[in-house]
Amino acid sequence: MLNLKENSKNVREYFVDIKSKIEDRISKDGFLSTSLKNELKERLFDIITSAPNELPDINLEFIYKFIPLYDSATYDLYVRGSKTVKERHAYHQAIQSIQSIFNYKEITGNRYYLAEILKRHTCTYCNRNYIKTIGSTKDKVCRAEYDHWFNKDRYPLLALSFFNLIPSCSSCNKLKSNKNFELDTHLQPYIHDLNEKFKFSYRKKTFVDNNVTIADESSLPAKTKKMIETFKIKEIYNAHSDTELRDLLDLRYKYSENYIDILINKTFKNIMSREEIYRLVFGIEINEDDFHKRPFSKFKKDILSELEIIKPKYP
Numbered sequence: 001m002l003n004l005k006e007n008s009k010n011v012r013e014y015f016v017d018i019k020s021k022i023e024d025r026i027s028k029d030g031f032l033s034t035s036l037k038n039e040l041k042e043r044l045f046d047i048i049t050s051a052p053n054e055l056p057d058i059n060l061e062f063i064y065k066f067i068p069l070y071d072s073a074t075y076d077l078y079v080r081g082s083k084t085v086k087e088r089h090a091y092h093q094a095i096q097s098i099q100s101i102f103n104y105k106e107i108t109g110n111r112y113y114l115a116e117i118l119k120r121h122t123c124t125y126c127n128r129n130y131i132k133t134i135g136s137t138k139d140k141v142c143r144a145e146y147d148h149w150f151n152k153d154r155y156p157l158l159a160l161s162f163f164n165l166i167p168s169c170s171s172c173n174k175l176k177s178n179k180n181f182e183l184d185t186h187l188q189p190y191i192h193d194l195n196e197k198f199k200f201s202y203r204k205k206t207f208v209d210n211n212v213t214i215a216d217e218s219s220l221p222a223k224t225k226k227m228i229e230t231f232k233i234k235e236i237y238n239a240h241s242d243t244e245l246r247d248l249l250d251l252r253y254k255y256s257e258n259y260i261d262i263l264i265n266k267t268f269k270n271i272m273s274r275e276e277i278y279r280l281v282f283g284i285e286i287n288e289d290d291f292h293k294r295p296f297s298k299f300k301k302d303i304l305s306e307l308e309i310i311k312p313k314y315p
Contacts, residue, residue, distance in 0.1 A: 004124060
């Protein structure tokens with residue numbers, strides 16, 4: 001799991017790209033009063049660009065305005081209800097109005113713009129699958145999917161909010177689905193440094209085989225455990241024990257520590273940067289900010305650090 005860093009330029013560019021599309025939907029909405037339409041337009045920048053810790057309050061603020069008799073318990077029943085239950089519910093028309101205005105699929109879901117400005121190469125949650133953008137909105141090939149960290153059913157106003165859209169692979173997006181994440185129960189990539197919350201490790205299964213494990217898993221914070229469980233991190237990485245893990249162990253045990261030290265500190269010294277050497281020898285990005293550029297970078301760095309191939313002094 002990787003963290004995401006805020007880039008104010010990206011946030012503003014994204015807002016400018018979708019602003020007129022949302023305003024047009026607000027103007028055409030048949031449910032809202034004129035005053036509420038004007039207020040939505042005035043607060044649109046906040047709705048789209050506010051930090052993750054501010055988004056729930058903004059969503060609730062407008063839910064109260066869309067539903068004057070709003071009650072949290074009743075709303076919870078609506079969110080959990082079947083399609084038939086929702087259609088008969090007193091809140092349904094108001095929620096439909098919000099969903100129509102902030103329609104992710106129609107406004108940005110099929111476009112490549114957000115993927116192009118974020119330039120993420122691998123999934124934020126698993127760092128295993130490539131999500132690199134290929135093509136464009138006009139000439140589609142592939143791009144990231146976007147997990148709505150605050151799910152769209154419970155937080156309909158946040159369906160297009162920049163910091164609620166987490167670039168992910170198809171597998172992780174399906175694993176998350178519409179599970180309810182909250183800031184006090186789960187890690188948010190723009191707030192928490194997900195990479196620092198746990199370390200990969202390994203243990204011997206047989207004389208030949210090894211299992212991927214999570215270091216000190218039982219003592220990890222509850223939020224971290226929930227993320228690992230939701231995205232099946234241990235199970236997914238363990239499936240690569242016979243390839244990715246074995247390659248690293250073979251490198252350590254078949255070649256002396258001195259040989260690896262010579263490669264890094266003598267053979268390529270003054271020819272390549274330390275980052276380039278690790279990329280060439282181990283196929284990873286060594287700087288945490290660049291983990292997303294290559295699959296398995298965090299996993300490989302954790303294992304190589306445990307094997308003392310990567311020394312604690314670096315980076």
